[in-house]
Amino acid sequence: MKRRSGILIYGDLVESSGITAESDLHGRLSLLEAQFSGETGDANFTIWKGLDEIMLFAGNWNYAMSSILLIQEMLHPFKYRYEVMPINDIEKGKPIHKLTNPEFAIIADRMARLKETELLINMEDENNAKLIETSGLVLNLLLLRKGEFTTNQMQQYRLHKKGLNQKEIAKELSVSQQSVSKTLNQIQFNSIATIEERLLNLFTDGTN
Numbered sequence: 152m153k154r155r156s157g158i159l160i161y162g163d164l165v166e167s168s169g170i171t172a173e174s175d176l177h178g179r180l181s182l183l184e185a186q187f188s189g190e191t192g193d194a195n196f197t198i199w200k201g202l203d204e205i206m207l208f209a210g211n212w213n214y215a216m217s218s219i220l221l222i223q224e225m226l227h228p229f230k231y232r233y234e235v236m237p238i239n240d241i242e243k244g245k246p247i248h249k250l251t252n253p254e255f256a257i258i259a260d261r262m263a264r265l266k267e268t269e270l271l272i273n274m275e276d277e278n279n280a281k282l283i284e285t286s287g288l289v290l291n292l293l294l295l296r297k298g299e300f301t302t303n304q305m306q307q308y309r310l311h312k313k314g315l316n317q318k319e320i321a322k323e324l325s326v327s328q329q330s331v332s333k334t335l336n337q338i339q340f341n342s343i344a345t346i347e348e349r350l351l352n353l354f355t356d357g358t359n
Contacts (some may be wrong), residue, residue: 155210155241156237156238156239156240156241157208157209157210157211157237157238157241158205158208158209158211158214158215158235158236158238159206159208159235159236159237159238159254159255159258160206160207160208160209160215160218160219160233160234160235161199161204161205161206161233161234161235161258161262162204162205162206162207162219162222162231162232162233162303163203163204163231163232163233163234163262163266164202164203164204164229164230164231165230165231165232165271166230167203169177170202170203176202176226176229179204179225179226179229180198180202180205180226182211182225183196183205183222183225183226184196184197184198186221186225187218193216195248196208199247203220205222205231206247207222207247207313208238208241208247211354212276212279212283212286212354213351213354216286216290216350216351216354217237217351219233219235219272219290219294220290220293220347223294223297223298224297224305224308224309224312227297227300227302227305228296228298228300228302230271230298230304231269231271232262232265232266232271232272233271233272233273234258234261234262234265234272234273235272235273235274235275235287236254236258236261236274236275236276237254237276237278238239238252238254239252239254240252241277250343260271261275270291271291271294271295271298272287272290272294272310273287274287274290276288282353286350286353286354289346290350293346293347293350295341296343300338302333303324303334304337305339306324306342307320307324307331307334307335307338308335308338308343310323310324311335311340311342311344317331317335335337
């Protein structure tokens, strides 16, 4: 069977107590699963050991980081922490939950250590150590800042990020354009979106 390498993302819910019978987390995770299964690239997403643990296999670092940002935006206000590392010899077409790669034990140990810190993400790659470490710190700040958004602020952030202008967002959410403008200014949309864009531009689509 053809094998490939990529980036393994392990996400763990910060507060599992937030999951209740009325929670819509399961529905959101299902939407995420559908989102990634519909990708034409190297996507492989799974709910791991219950709703509080997820895993994703991404084809490169650019896709891995953009996926983490998407996961946060789609699951907000549920907060996850992430361990991210390269993974080798993936059997193409085989689901994550059926893989036996040694990286799974390593990333689980790293997650245990991450939980002892205030960080939301740890990224490691010995082949690009300094670049990945620095990018991880920037991504951690982005996750922390966006994690403070209200549900309404995140909704407007996502719509504007998708390309909708203020007038279109106002119509979509049945609010005034003035309200949208105020919200986007409050959350410093332009600054955050620019940082995200520059961070992802550090990596070409072929960076592994």
